[in-house]
Each structure stands twice: as C-alpha cells, then as structure tokens.
Amino acid sequence: MSEHIDRIRDIAQRLLAEGRVDMIVGFRKGTLPMMNEPCFIKTPTAVDQLVWDSHCGINLANYLVDRSETIGVIAKGCDSRNIVTHIIENKVDRDKIVIIGVPCHGMVDKRKIQSLADAEIEAVAEQKDQLVVTAGGNEMTVPKKDVLQENCRVCIHRNPVIYDELAGERTEEQSDVDRYADVHEIEALSPDEKWHFFEDLLAPCIRCYACRNACPLCYCPTCFVDESRPQWVGKGQDPTDVRTFHFLRAFHCAGRCTDCGACERACPVGINMRVFTKKLEKDCFEQYGWEAGLTLDERPPLDTYRLEDPQDFIK
Amino acid sequence: MKLVSIDKKDWEKGIERLRPRYRLFGPIREKTYHAFQRLDEGQLPDLAFANTRLSPKDIVFPQSKAILECSLDETKADHHIMKSIAGDDTPQLVLGIRPCDASALTLLDLNFNTDEVKDPYWIQAREKTTFFGLACDTPQSTCFCTSVGGGPFDEKGLDVLLVDADDRYLAKILTEKGAAAMQAAGWQDESDANALLERRRGAAEERIRSVVHTDRLKDIDILRLHGAPFWEDISFACINCGTCTYLCPTCWCFDIQDEVHQKTACRMKNWDSCMYPLFTHHTSGHNPRGTKLQRLRQRFMHKLKYFVDKHDAGIMCVGCGRCVHSCPVNIDIRHICNLMNQYSTEDACEAQG
Numbered sequence: 264m265s266e267h268i269d270r271i272r273d274i275a276q277r278l279l280a281e282g283r284v285d286m287i288v289g290f291r292k293g294t295l296p297m298m299n300e301p302c303f304i305k306t307p308t309a310v311d312q313l314v315w316d317s318h319c320g321i322n323l324a325n326y327l328v329d330r331s332e333t334i335g336v337i338a339k340g341c342d343s344r345n346i347v348t349h350i351i352e353n354k355v356d357r358d359k360i361v362i363i364g365v366p367c368h369g370m371v372d373k374r375k376i377q378s379l380a381d382a383e384i385e386a387v388a389e390q391k392d393q394l395v396v397t398a399g400g401n402e403m404t405v406p407k408k409d410v411l412q413e414n415c416r417v418c419i420h421r422n423p424v425i426y427d428e429l430a431g432e433r434t435e436e437q438s439d440v441d442r443y444a445d446v447h448e449i450e451a452l453s454p455d456e457k458w459h460f461f462e463d464l465l466a467p468c469i470r471c472y473a474c475r476n477a478c479p480l481c482y483c484p485t486c487f488v489d490e491s492r493p494q495w496v497g498k499g500q501d502p503t504d505v506r507t508f509h510f511l512r513a514f515h516c517a518g519r520c521t522d523c524g525a526c527e528r529a530c531p532v533g534i535n536m537r538v539f540t541k542k543l544e545k546d547c548f549e550q551y552g553w554e555a556g557l558t559l560d561e562r563p564p565l566d567t568y569r570l571e572d573p574q575d576f577i578k
Numbered sequence: 579m580k581l582v583s584i585d586k587k588d589w590e591k592g593i594e595r596l597r598p599r600y601r602l603f604g605p606i607r608e609k610t611y612h613a614f615q616r617l618d619e620g621q622l623p624d625l626a627f628a629n630t631r632l633s634p635k636d637i638v639f640p641q642s643k644a645i646l647e648c649s650l651d652e653t654k655a656d657h658h659i660m661k662s663i664a665g666d667d668t669p670q671l672v673l674g675i676r677p678c679d680a681s682a683l684t685l686l687d688l689n690f691n692t693d694e695v696k697d698p699y700w701i702q703a704r705e706k707t708t709f710f711g712l713a714c715d716t717p718q719s720t721c722f723c724t725s726v727g728g729g730p731f732d733e734k735g736l737d738v739l740l741v742d743a744d745d746r747y748l749a750k751i752l753t754e755k756g757a758a759a760m761q762a763a764g765w766q767d768e769s770d771a772n773a774l775l776e777r778r779r780g781a782a783e784e785r786i787r788s789v790v791h792t793d794r795l796k797d798i799d800i801l802r803l804h805g806a807p808f809w810e811d812i813s814f815a816c817i818n819c820g821t822c823t824y825l826c827p828t829c830w831c832f833d834i835q836d837e838v839h840q841k842t843a844c845r846m847k848n849w850d851s852c853m854y855p856l857f858t859h860h861t862s863g864h865n866p867r868g869t870k871l872q873r874l875r876q877r878f879m880h881k882l883k884y885f886v887d888k889h890d891a892g893i894m895c896v897g898c899g900r901c902v903h904s905c906p907v908n909i910d911i912r913h914i915c916n917l918m919n920q921y922s923t924e925d926a927c928e929a930q931g
Binding site (some may be wrong): 293294295298299300301302303319325326374378383384449455467470471472473476477489491494497498499500501527528530531533537 | 606608609610611613628631632641642651718719720811812815817818819820821824825833835836846848851855856901903906907908909910912913
C-alpha cells in the first residue's frame with residue numbers, strides 16, 4: 264500500500280463527516296492480484312475500504328460526468344488534468360468536485376509483470392520501489408520502474424495540477440524522458456512500413472470499445488460509431504471500419520488527451536493504441552505549444568482562433 | 579466409451595490426414611495470448627495454453643457474418659432483391675477446445691435450436707463441426723467450472739476428449755462424429771488407461787480454487803433480486819464496454835445491420851452486447867435500460883437468474899473466468915453470484931430502482 268493511503272482516508276473521512284461531499288470516488292481492493300476496483304463510499308466509517316497503490320492506473324475522472332452529487336475524487340497527475348479538461352468543456356461543475364490530489368510515482372502494467380513469470384501470478388506485494396511477485400510457488404523481486412505502464416514511464420506531470428486537498432508530498436517530475444521516442448520511430452518508417460505497422464497493430468481489435476469507455480474524454484451521448492442514420496462506420500470486423508474507429512477516436516481526443524493510459528490498460532487484447540494519440544499530442548505540443556489540462560485559464564488551441572496562431576505548417 | 583492412445587509421435591501425421599477432410603481450427607499463439615484460428619497448411623495447434631483470450635464460439639457463431647446480399651445496380655434485373663448467401667458445408671474440426679467452452683455450446687443450443695426457433699446459421703455450423711476437447715491439468719485461479727456443473731475433464735459438447743499423458747494423448751471417443759474423425763486421422767490404438775485418466779481428472783479438479791454458490795438462485799424471488807440494494811455499488815465501476823460479453827462463451831446476443839459498399843448491400847449479423855446503451859434503444863428514442871446500473875443488473879440477472887428460471891440447466895455461465903480476468907475494472911461474476919445467491923430479505927417487495 265502506498266504511503267499516501269492514510270492521508271487519503273483521513274481526508275475522505277473528514278470530507279464525508281463535514282458533509283462537504285455526498286460521495287468519495289476511489290478504489291477498493293480487487294479480487295485479483297494487480298487489480299483494484301473503482302468504487303464510491305458515502306459514509307465516513309467506510310473509508311477503510313479505500314486503497315491506493317501501484318495498481319490504480321484507471322482514470323477516475325471517467326466517473327465524474329453526468330452525476331448530480333458533489334463528489335470527492337482521488338486524482339493523480341493525469342486524472343487531475345482530465346478534470347481540468349472536463350471543467351473547461353463544461354462537463355463537470357468545479358463547485359461540485361472536491362479533488363483529493365495524490366502525487367504519483369507511476370502505475371504498473373500487469374501484463375508486463377505477468378510476462379516475467381512462468382506461471383499464473385498469485386500475489387504481488389509492494390515494498391517501496393520494488394515488487395515482490397509470487398508465481399508458481401516462487402517469489403521474485405522486480406524493480407517497479409521496470410514494469411511501469413508505458414505512459415507512466417515517460418510521464419512529466421506526476422503531480423496533480425489542480426486539487427482541493429493534497430494527500431502527500433509533491434514528487435519530483437521526470438525531466439530526462441523522451442516522450443515521443445515511440446512516435447519518432449514510427450514517423451521514420453516508409454509509408455508501406457507504416458501501413459503494415461498499423462494493420463498489424465489493429466488486427467486483434469474486437470470492437471469491444473473498452474478503450475473508448477475507459478477514456479474520460481469519450482463522453483458523447485452517441486458515439487460516432489454508434490450512429491446509424493446516417494451510419495458513419497460499419498459495425499463489423501471489416502479492417503477499414505476498425506481502423507476508422509481508432510483513427511477518428513484519436514482525432515476526437517486531439518489536444519485533449521493527457522496520456523493517462525486508461526485505453527491501453529482496458530484493452531482485453533493488449534493493443535497499443537496510444538501511438539495515435541501520442542502522435543497528435545506531439546503535433547499539438549510542437550505546433551501550438553499546447554499540453555492538455557494544465558490550467559483552467561486557457562482554452563485549448565483546437566477550440567480557439569487567434570491571429571497569431573502559428574501557421575508555418577500550413578503549406 | 580472407447581479410449582484410444584495417440585502417441586505424440588503420431589500426432590502430426592494424424593493431423594495431416596485430417597487436413598484434406600476437415601477445415602482445421604486450433605489455438606495459435608498471437609503475441610501475448612492464444613486465439614483459435616484456422617490452421618494453415620502445415621500449421622499445428624499450439625496446445626501449450628491455459629485458455630484462449632476469446633472463446634472459440636466464434637467458429638460456430640462468427641462475430642460478423644453477411645447473411646443476405648443484393649445488388650443496388652438498377653441496371654440489373656434483380657436489383658434491390660435480398661438473397662441468401664449460400665453457407666458452406668465443409669466439415670470443420672476444432673482441436674483443443676477446453677471443456678468449459680464446449681459445454682457452453684450446449685447452453686447456446688438452448689437458445690439457437692429450440693422447438694419454436696431454429697437459427698439456421700447456428701444449426702448448420704454445429705452440424706458440420708467436430709470438437710476435440712483438451713482436458714485441463716492446470717486450471718487457473720479464475721476458473722470455477724466445478725461450481726457450475728462442469729469440470730476440467732468434463733465431456734459435455736465434445737466429440738472426443740483428449741488428455742495429455744506426457745508422451746501420448748489419451749482420447750476418449752464420445753460420439754459417432756468423434757469416432758469418424760479419429761478413424762480419418764488413423765488414431766486407432768486402443769488403450770485401457772482409464773485409471774490414469776481418472777487420477778488426472780481428480781488431480782485437476784482439486785486444483786480448482788474458486789468456488790461459486792448457486793444453490794439458492796432458483797428459489798429467490800425474481801423481483802426482490804431485481805430490487806436488491808447492492809446493484810448500485812457493484813455497477814459503479816462498470817464502464818459498459820463489451821469485453822465481458824465478447825469474451826464470454828455463453829453470450830449469444832446479436833444485432834442485424836445493413837451495410838452498403840458502392841453497388842452492393844448486405845445484411846450483417848454481428849455480435850451485440852447488453853452492455854452497450856444502444857442495445858435496448860427503441861426507435862421512439864426511449865431506452866428502458868438507459869443507465870449503466872440497469873444494464874449491468876440485466877447482464878447478471880440474465881446469466882444467473884432469468885436463465886436459471888427458464889431452462890433448469892443451472893446458470894448461464896461455464897466458469898471459464900475470462901470476464902473475471904479481462905474486465906478492465908475488476909467486476910467479478912464470482913463475487914456477484916455469491917451476493918445474489920445469499921440475498922434474502924424479510925421485507926415486503928422493495929420499490930424497483
């Protein structure tokens with residue numbers, strides 16, 4: 264359990280007892296190793312159910328929209344940026360959210376951990392920056408940094424950018440990471456190679472929409488893939504339709520995505536669809552100097568027009 | 579039931595003899611997991627797997643299938659007249675299906691092949707497919723087949739059951755279709771190793787750790803269960819994706835969609851999911867299951883109560899554990915089933931929520 268959990272529980276208890284919030288949204292312990300379940304609690308005595316550890320990769324900002332309650336939400340860096348985006352987009356009322364910010368040291372990827380073991384993993388215990396993994400009756404110690412979620416590995420906003428309460432000491436931001444190494448690799452491919460790369464990447468997609476539904480940005484009442492009059496995208500397994508879904512969804516997240524990794528985490532067949540949003544994030548950063556969700560005081564570039572907008576990339 | 583010994587040295591030879599007679603399917607490793615695929619020339623099934631990510635129901639109930647088509651070219655005499663797309667009768671053989679997934683097929687039969695309704699696509703696919711099951715020696719922590727009338731060596735839905743016995747497979751022939759395939763493969767050496775098979779079965783069953791209780795489900799009042807107070811709590815995490823329904827071997831819902839490609843139109847039969855908001859969306863715009871609580875409740879009521887009441891065949895779940903393992907937010911059917919099974923109330927019928 265993270266050292267932040269006691270503070271989180273104290274804050275949660277106080278907020279509920281004082282009636283400042285109707286409910287707290289956080290995690291409770293899952294029924295499987297390396298999993299926690301998003302939950303809500305409404306009574307101060309229930310705060311002991313809350314957990315916080317390296318398996319809290321799900322983005323809780325996804326649970327804030329279209330609710331009438333005042334909600335206390337536990338938010339790490341990326342989650343808090345999505346809350347900022349929600350507020351700017353008028354999906355969430357700032358006055359109805361109490362943000363319990365938690366500085367994050369990175370969440371781990373259960374698939375990476377499982378791939379290190381020959382047998383099914385029975386338990387994972389955390390000891391500071393190491394994980395003790397039990398599988399097939401054997402124990403092995405793994406440094407957390409070796410099994411971080413890909414987005415956490417290159418994260419430069421680990422501290423919450425907005426909060427009402429802070430549940431721990433701010434952590435140092437990573438400065439020596441190349442956020443776009445993966446994008447550069449793909450950009451360097453020839454068009455044919457790129458085509459095959461994307462074909463291969465999306466071939467296992469079963470159109471379950473776990474990526475879309477785990478994403479806090481995807482809150483359209485009717486998603487474009489679900490429209491039928493007119494039908495924009497086929498619903499079957501035609502590869503053109505599968506690719507259209509992924510490409511268009513990425514475009515709908517352009518300038519808004521905080522690279523929280525919820526999409527990749529949710530995918531049941533392990534597709535690394537973050538390559539699309541990373542490319543668009545890189546373009547927004549390089550062309551507009553924009554990073555999503557860092558401040559409530561600026562509207563996103565794809566939302567605004569200014570005479571001095573850069574346009575040297577328009578040929 | 580005849581027991582045959584297949585020396586592993588004869589395995590490949592037998593498969594090559596089957597290849598001209600059957601379209602073969604088996605588990606193939608894809609990146610980080612196994613999936614049932616059509617076996618190409620020379621390709622052997624990779625039987626070193628716990629279970630496949632998706633269930634093999636796709637082989638007899640494809641995720642996406644064109645069932646009717648027509649031409650939109652108005653110069654053609656039969657334009658806009660929908661015609662059936664001829665199915666093909668090529669026999670299929672699935673190698674390595676697990677007993678849980680095979681028994682799921684018998685549950686799907688209860689929906690697709692009844693006195694009142696016969697799904698022609700399902701029936702044709704079932705009739706032309708032979709299933710060689712592979713018994714499980716190392717069940718996963720998420721497996722609970724023994725709680726739902728199944729087991730790691732269960733025979734329901736199978737034509738042959740294979741048991742890995744180190745240097746050989748023991749093959750228990752269960753049906754005439756199975757016998758025909760065994761003969762085609764040339765696997766005919768009879769064996770009397772029944773005792774060994776039974777020992778393996780016992781050892782495998784003992785390894786199942788998950789227990790799910792279903793004994794009271796039939797007797798609990800349906801409306802009380804529907805109005806139970808725990809639905810709000812257990813549905814909160816759900817993100818209404820289709821992962822559980824698409825990975826599930828017993829889910830059977832489908833949607834009909836028309837699609838147009840230039841001058842051809844076709845009518846598609848695609849898997850659908852009760853988790854999707856569109857699932858019960860009426861043309862009037864009304865949606866009786868517009869909230870995620872209603873949809874999640876419906877999924878578990880269907881699997882664990884409505885089906886139980888309607889069919890007297892236990893719950894609509896074979897304990898494969900895929901939904902437990904793959905749900906992105908750890909919604910756990912084992913936990914929910916136990917919650918439902920132990921639910922009781924002394925109060926009068928609660929208001930529906």
